[in-house]
Amino acid sequence: MRKIFFGGSFDPVHIGHLVVARDVLEELKPDKIIFVPAFQAPLKEPHQATPQERFEMLSIATEGVKGFEVSHMEIKRGGISYTVDTAQELFINFGERPTFLVGADSILSLHMWKQPQKLIRLAVFIIADRNKRAEDVRNYLRANFPELKEERDFYILKTRNIDVSSTEIRNRVKVGKSIKWLVPESVESYILEKGLYTKEQLRA
Numbered sequence: 001m002r003k004i005f006f007g008g009s010f011d012p013v014h015i016g017h018l019v020v021a022r023d024v025l026e027e028l029k030p031d032k033i034i035f036v037p038a039f040q041a042p043l044k045e046p047h048q049a050t051p052q053e054r055f056e057m058l059s060i061a062t063e064g065v066k067g068f069e070v071s072h073m074e075i076k077r078g079g080i081s082y083t084v085d086t087a088q089e090l091f092i093n094f095g096e097r098p099t100f101l102v103g104a105d106s107i108l109s110l111h112m113w114k115q116p117q118k119l120i121r122l123a124v125f126i127i128a129d130r131n132k133r134a135e136d137v138r139n140y141l142r143a144n145f146p147e148l149k150e151e152r153d154f155y156i157l158k159t160r161n162i163d164v165s166s167t168e169i170r171n172r173v174k175v176g177k178s179i180k181w182l183v184p185e186s187v188e189s190y191i192l193e194k195g196l197y198t199k200e201q202l203r204a
């Protein structure tokens, strides 16, 4: 496995994203994990930070980490960032099924994604078993996509469970609660510089 693509809104990137990517890097030893910030994630409200800001936060958070990269392919494409379109683009460029890393919570909505039947033929999924949901994921995939075979079309990988989401971070910011330690330290000065959140909201 040479490259693993990790899509998301990353609004903002948080330590949960970095820990899961690190666990997958150590376990599967791909050449690269490539973070792919969406221009606009499907099934989500418009993002708070701009695509450029989310790309830059990711670049700062992953700077100097061997094996981590950030791609602007979905930002460049614009519009709604459907994974099937990204998979198709990668398939054409590399001539093989691309591998996507997704959290267990996200894969459980696969039936609502654009052209899921086409997507599952085009791509392979590494599913990060967050919150011990491996059995839920297996049952869900068996019921909705019986043609998928574990260890061929999808892999379920145990990762550390860091209980944080970008929504929680944005909600904490709204009520003036600290987000220190939830976002990578290296991103804090960017956040302040861009006025995304205030100094008080980053306090320890």
Ligand SMILES: Nc1ncnc2c1ncn2[C@@H]1O[C@H](COP(=O)(O)OP(=O)(O)OP(=O)(O)O)[C@@H](O)[C@H]1O
Residues within 6 Å of the ligand: 007, 008, 009, 010, 011, 015, 016, 017, 020, 101, 102, 103, 104, 105, 106, 128, 130, 161, 162, 163, 164, 165, 166, 167, 168
């Ligand atoms: N704490 C976490 N641990 C493991 N995986 C995570 C974690 N948070 C998000 N992910 C996964 O990272 C990917 C990108 O997620 P995204 O950027 O949308 O973050 P999020 O924190 O889930 O955002 P939101 O709260 O806005 O839904 C998804 O596949 C998601 O399941």
Ligand SMILES: O=C(O)c1ccc[n+]([C@@H]2O[C@H](COP(=O)([O-])O)[C@@H](O)[C@H]2O)c1
Residues within 6 Å of the ligand: 006, 007, 008, 009, 038, 041, 042, 043, 044, 081, 082, 083, 084, 102, 105, 106, 107, 112, 113, 114
């Ligand atoms: O293609 C779709 O219809 C689709 C629907 C929901 C989510 N996704 C992708 O799944 C990844 C995780 O997204 P999310 O919203 O579950 O955090 C991200 O790369 C999204 O673009 C893709």
